[in-house]
Amino acid sequence: MACVYIPVQNTSEEVRVALEQLPKDATDILDILKAEQAPLNLWLTFAREYFKQSKFTEFLQILEEGSSPEIDEYYSDVKYDRIAILNALGAYYTNLGKLESKQREKDEHFIRATQYYNKASRIDQDEPSTWVGKGQLLVAKGELEQAYEVFKIVLDGQPDNVPALLGQACVQFNRGRFQEALNLYKRTLQVHPGCPASVRLGLGLCRFRLGQFQKARQAFLRVLQLDPHNVEALVALGVMDINTTEVDAVHQGMEKMRAAFEIYPYCPMALNHLANHYFFTGQHYMVEQLTEAALAATDHVLMKAQAYYNFARSYHTKGDYEMAARYYRASTSELKTPRDFILPYYGLGQVHLKLGDWKTALANFEKVLDAHPDNCETLKAMGHIFVQQGRTEKALDNFKRATKLNQRDVDAWLEMGELLVLSDFGEALEAFKMALSLLKKNGEVIPLGLLNNIGVLHFERGELELARQAYKEALGKGIWLDFSEGTRSAVSGVPNEENQLFSSLEEEGVLIEVPAEKVTLLFNLARLHEQLHETGKATVLYQLILFKHPKYVDALLRLAAMAHARNNISTSLDLVSKALAINDKYLEGLSVRGNLELKADDWLKAKDTLKSILQITDGKDNYATLALGNWNYYAAVRGEKKDPKLEATHLEKARELYQKVLVQKPNNMYAANGLGVVLAEKGLFDVAKDIFTQVQEAAAGNKAVDMPDVWINLAHVYLAQGQFALAIKMYQNCLRRFYYNTDPQILLYLARTHYEAEQWQECKQVLLDAIHLAPSNYTLRFDAAIAMQKFSTATLKKTKRSAEEVRLAVAELKNALRLFNQLAGVRGQHVHGFDEKKLDLHVDYCKHLLDAAKVHLEAAEREEQQVRQKQEVSRQLAMAEDARRKAEEERKIQMERRQRDEEHRIVLEQEERLQQTMATWNRKRFEVEDNDGDNNGANEKKERRKEKRKRKKEKKSRPQYSDEEDAQVEEEVEDVRPETPEDDAQDALAAAFGDSDEEAVPEPRLKKARRRQALSDSDEEGQMSPHRSPPSDVEPVAEVRRRHSPSRSRLRKRQLSESESE
């Protein structure tokens, strides 16, 4: 037990005071000290003792008594002790000032401290301890430069003054000169090896700041060895542990923080770290408590900012975003610059993102990015906001950077994939695959959605096998696998065979389950099988879905579409109705129904259905608008009523509707196509061609879209403009590319083009192919017969032809005749609706032509005979000639030589003349050019006039052709109208458009429910082309004209009307 002995005055006795048992009242001690006139250092000892026992009032009481003027006087020669008392007081107030958070009190404390130090200085202005005290006061006040000067004064005098060294080290440390500070601490230790542990703390902190963590750690550990209760060292070690981010170390670090907290509950850094810890363990109450304590304990900006940040974070996790935002903001307002502590800005960004305030969020994230340009999370968060704002490009940039910086960021890859789906399937796929492989590598659960997306993208890119693998992986094991792999086969492709299969399977004890999260995948797998033409498997899978999820209308619709593809319209309609019974506002279902009704020729119903879609969607459904546009177009060209006004109205309405779609979706190819058709219908071929070409290019760039219509339309335009070769190529490509050469209608267009180009044999060949494909279409036979008849006529018309050609012509004529006869034969069955009279006419004509051809054939054969004879004669002549020639040869050679000389002379003469005339030439050339210009102008005018006429005619003639066949043919035969090739082309175009556009059925849904319009009215239209070529091309065959009066009279009429129209 430590004791202090107060010597009793004038005796050798002493009063013993046990330090542990200091009287509660310091007055007792003071009385003794005063009474015994004890030396001043004893006073200080007692004061220090009270201080140690945290009895500050007693401490102050003693010191203030000790520094009173009375004492000064009495002990006036005991300078040092008096100064020590004053300095102790100064130090005390300095410390008070340092701890005080209120500015006014703080200042007051500092003033008192200053007063004590000044008083001490007055006693002895060279006392170093006073200077040290002053220096410490300046440090506390933050006046580092002055403190530095003050300490320097001391050190200049006493280079080994420990307190000054420490003070200077402190100054250097705070000025950020860690190396200098370190040196000073080292010196202190050299000078005073037994100095308190806290010196080593300074050493450790310097090392820490200098990045010498190992040495720092040693220093801190040494501090703790010396002073196990040193909070700073504990905290410092804790921070270092935590910073290693290794689980064990962090744990140890936390232990140290806790120990520090137990020793001294007011260390803000420990508090913050503990709060941080409890935040992660989710003990929000603890977080709040600790944070509040930390806030109360410090006014250090960074500490406060961290404390606020902890508060905010706690609220953030609890979902109280408003409060979180408030505290984040409090945290940021403590900071001078975001660089000091960036986390609250990030937090603010996140919270605002949650609150939907993208702008503010973005601003905060930008600050974060400013400080940490490579922060992936921030890049991602910003990318996310850009997506929400529709700034796809910027978003993509961010994600690309994020994925580049951190190749292992699954979320970034995922989000980038989602974004890329909008623009680039290939890249999107790559992103998704990257995410997938990362997830796999990490052994994480792979979301079904990801595999599904990968599958769908492969599907869209036509990589069906890869798509299948993705779906399969996602679906895992289940009954579907048996069906998909074909190990369990379902009976049939009958689409509406209900559930029996599955019910019976269940009865057999087979487990049938379709988890809700896998329905979409299953649906996609079924779609895939459909695409692979494995309709059986697709059907079973759709039925499997419906068995467990009867309301999954999309599956019903697919079944309907498949039935439709097989031309099973009634089943298809049944299925659609079923879907609509489940949801009568099911737009896709309604669309399909409308389309089916159109196909079943139920015009009014179709229109109602389509209009009902527009009602549901407030007129915003592009598909329905487009379909209505098509509806109007068909109505226009169908011409059930022969009212040209009505036709124009329908056409105009169609145009309006197409344009409406285009306004909403400028890159809707189907609407553009429709518009092109309407324009072509109005004769604006060049504009239409432009549109079609663009649509074609767009469609070619998109693998998911098949748009044969636009190819056909483009070909039609070429045909109409007389560019037959181009038209032919376009039709052929279309046939091959989209229809496996199986579409007789396009073959008919092709034949038509050959016909216009007067390529009769090609025309016939194409028609034969078409007949083979569609043998029940008798118009094709009729057309083929016409082509053969034309061929024969043309051959016989030629002035020069071989007997072989004539023979071929006759054979073709016979074939034509047989076909006409055959057609005339089946007329009774009313299968094709040809006009009998017309057929008879053709039959008669062919017969006559055949007779005529006989003569031709004879003539040709005779001619051939003659030619052969002539050849024989000439051959003999040639032989005779040969002999003569040989004899003459020599003479010739001589002649030639002479001739050459002569020629040379002539050439010279000519050259001379040439030069003479040179000058006049130039003038002449100008004249010629002028003439050319005139001609061109005239031609143009003519062409324009022609075009006008064309259009007029089109109008005149259309009603005629769109009529029922019988009437049409009759009319044609009776009062043969003027027929020019252009006219024909126009009508062919009209006819062609008429049906190809039925397929111009809209887009997005197309994928799901692609509807193929079979060409229900192809018969009528097919006929148009052949009808246009009546048996009136008889001019060359004189006999026919004489014998066959009806055709002759027709001929005359035709000429008449032609001249009229001119």
Next chain:
Amino acid sequence: MKINSLKNLANAHADGVWAVAWAPATQSRGALLITGSVDETVKLWKGDELEPERTNTGHALGVVAVAAHPAGTLAASTSLDSYVRVFDVDTNATVATLETPPSEAWLMQFHPKGELLAVAGGGSASVKLWNTNTWQLEQTFMVPKSEVTTDNKSSEKSNAGKFVLAVAWNLDGNRLACSTMDGTVAIFDVARAKLLHTLEGHSMPVRSLVFSPIDSRILYTASDDMHIHMYDVESRSMISAFSGHASWVLSVDVSPDGAALVTGSSDRTVRLWDLKMRAAVQTMTDHTDQVWSVAFRPPGGDGVRVGRLASVSDDKSISLYEYT
């Protein structure tokens, strides 16, 4: 079970080849391959090298079908001009010219015993049976006018829909099946000369059909709806449906052992189907245009252990395969 390409004879004809049949081997020679083309010729080929044996002319317009008598001596060909020409396989002597104006003739098949030739009668909505001795028309089986699927709109064109495209005799020769443009498949009782019933399932043209060579009840049909159906003709039930072709299925034939189907399609492929697994096991891509017809070589002849299969296409070529 598999097929191997042996030979693809390019430009076998001057134009697309539409028809193929095998004339069975006789005592004096092996089986011959008969092909018909839109180039208006019928050609005969022999051996695995497809050496040209002869070219028959005389048809106008494209040759739609060829058929061979089971004895191997007679064959018939028909073209778009609707004449059926019956000729001696070895001499090319015309045996008969058959015509049933005004209707067309489409695909044909000889009765398994050779007594009759069944000719699909096109627009006449009937099948004509010709006596192969007298070459007189023996029977006409009418396809029923549309019954079940009648609605007002389609009835007008129903006759066009009943255009008869193909015929097939069953193993015993007591059933005859025919198919039409609208997908109807009609089954006739030959002995009683009456319609048994029609089979449902197709709504698009059925261009080819064939009975099983081992089970007289089993019929296979190929349709534009891209499917091949397998029916039990007696019970009228569909046993199975095969899907996988990307376009119309134009032709179907069964292997002589009855274990495999081969189909030709507009999608330019030839597919081999395992009937036990009921799945496509092989897809051949020798052709570059639609495959109009496929035919297995009938068994018999000298040294014929392995099967042969031929396919013909619009690409003007003939392909020969080994079937094992």
